[in-house]
Amino acid sequence: MDQAEMLKLYKTMVVIRRMEEKCAELYQQGKIGGFLHLYIGQEAVGVGAISARGPQDNVITAYRDHGIAIACGMEPKVALAEMLGKATGCCKGKGGSMHLADIRLKFWGGHAIVGAHLPLAAGIALADQYRSSEAVTLCFFGDGASNIGYFHEAVNLATVWKLPIVFICENNQYGMGTSIERASAVSEIRQKATGYGLPNDRVDGMELLTVRAAAEKAIAHARAGAGPYFLEVITYRYRGHSMGDPERYRKPDEIKKWQADDPIGQFEQVLLAQGAPQFEIDALDAEAEAAIAAAVKFAEESPFPAPEELWTDIYAEN
Numbered sequence: 001m002d003q004a005e006m007l008k009l010y011k012t013m014v015v016i017r018r019m020e021e022k023c024a025e026l027y028q029q030g031k032i033g034g035f036l037h038l039y040i041g042q043e044a045v046g047v048g049a050i051s052a053r054g055p056q057d058n059v060i061t062a063y064r065d066h067g068i069a070i071a072c073g074m075e076p077k078v079a080l081a082e083m084l085g086k087a088t089g090c091c092k093g094k095g096g097s098m099h100l101a102d103i104r105l106k107f108w109g110g111h112a113i114v115g116a117h118l119p120l121a122a123g124i125a126l127a128d129q130y131r132s133s134e135a136v137t138l139c140f141f142g143d144g145a146s147n148i149g150y151f152h153e154a155v156n157l158a159t160v161w162k163l164p165i166v167f168i169c170e171n172n173q174y175g176m177g178t179s180i181e182r183a184s185a186v187s188e189i190r191q192k193a194t195g196y197g198l199p200n201d202r203v204d205g206m207e208l209l210t211v212r213a214a215a216e217k218a219i220a221h222a223r224a225g226a227g228p229y230f231l232e233v234i235t236y237r238y239r240g241h242s243m244g245d246p247e248r249y250r251k252p253d254e255i256k257k258w259q260a261d262d263p264i265g266q267f268e269q270v271l272l273a274q275g276a277p278q279f280e281i282d283a284l285d286a287e288a289e290a291a292i293a294a295a296v297k298f299a300e301e302s303p304f305p306a307p308e309e310l311w312t313d314i315y316a317e318n
Contacts, residue, residue, distance in 0.1 A: 012070060014284065015076060016047070019070065023038065026083070039064055042263075044205060048211030049140075052212050053136070053138060058125075060140070061111070062141050072105045076295035085304060119150055136164045142171075164228070168233060193230035214231055
């Protein structure tokens with residue numbers, strides 16, 4: 001990558017971080033309803049992996065989807081409008097935080113049911129394979145989803161049919177408030193992939209370039225017709241599972257330890273080491289702040305959906 005592209009990825013991570021911080025504020029003000037799962041701390045995973053995809057490639061994820069949506073190219077104002085339930089949101093205000101989606105970006109959504117989107121990823125990849133497309137599907141999910149039946153069914157069939165999927169497990173150490181060690185028979189999630197014969201890697205999810213390199217390798221494997229690939233990306237969420245999480249299951253020192261390896265701070269140091277001027281990085285930080293401020297204004301001023309919208313977008317018309 002050239003420096004301009006790296007600076008763009010840095011800004012994307014900062015935009016995600018600032019948007020998520022603002023989402024927490026809006027939720028506490030009662031402007032975002034339902035559940036809210038923040039991506040703070042995991043930015044390098046989504047941004048790094050998605051930066052390696054081609055324009056034909058699909059992305060699908062679980063309910064911690066805000067960062068993935070932005071990495072796919074969704075405008076912050078559109079994402080925030082959706083979270084505030086406004087008609088200008090990506091799903092016309094009817095999806096909310098856990099169901100951001102935009103098929104024009106080949107982003108097939110966040111999905112609220114744990115693990116249920118993995119078979120959908122297999123279906124998307126099967127359709128591409130059937131059409132002899134070179135598209136690959138990137139399927140993001142949390143470590144907790146690897147204990148769900150959907151996971152095993154999807155991974156098994158993807159391997160049997162050699163589907164062009166990259167399974168990306170965002171291992172943030174906890175499924176809700178339960179650590180991996182207490183919920184999974186193996187603490188290295190990629191061992192489950194090995195059981196199905198999937199080639200796999202386990203990489204540091206706090207380093208954007210490490211994630212990108214691993215994703216490039218995995219995508220090339222799937223695109224070549226060699227079948228699915230499994231990435232276990234080790235990361236950490238700095239906030240609770242959702243906004244109602246009292247976080248009694250972990251100590252502040254644990255969070256501080258992971259924050260010392262903050263993905264944005266690490267990538268900033270990489271940029272500086274490669275000659276990017278500090279003033280340019282500072283300018284990107286300011287641009288991100290301004291972009292989120294403008295997005296909040298847009299979302300708050302946008303109208304709610306009209307009552308008749310309740311009956312639209314229910315069925316597809318041929």
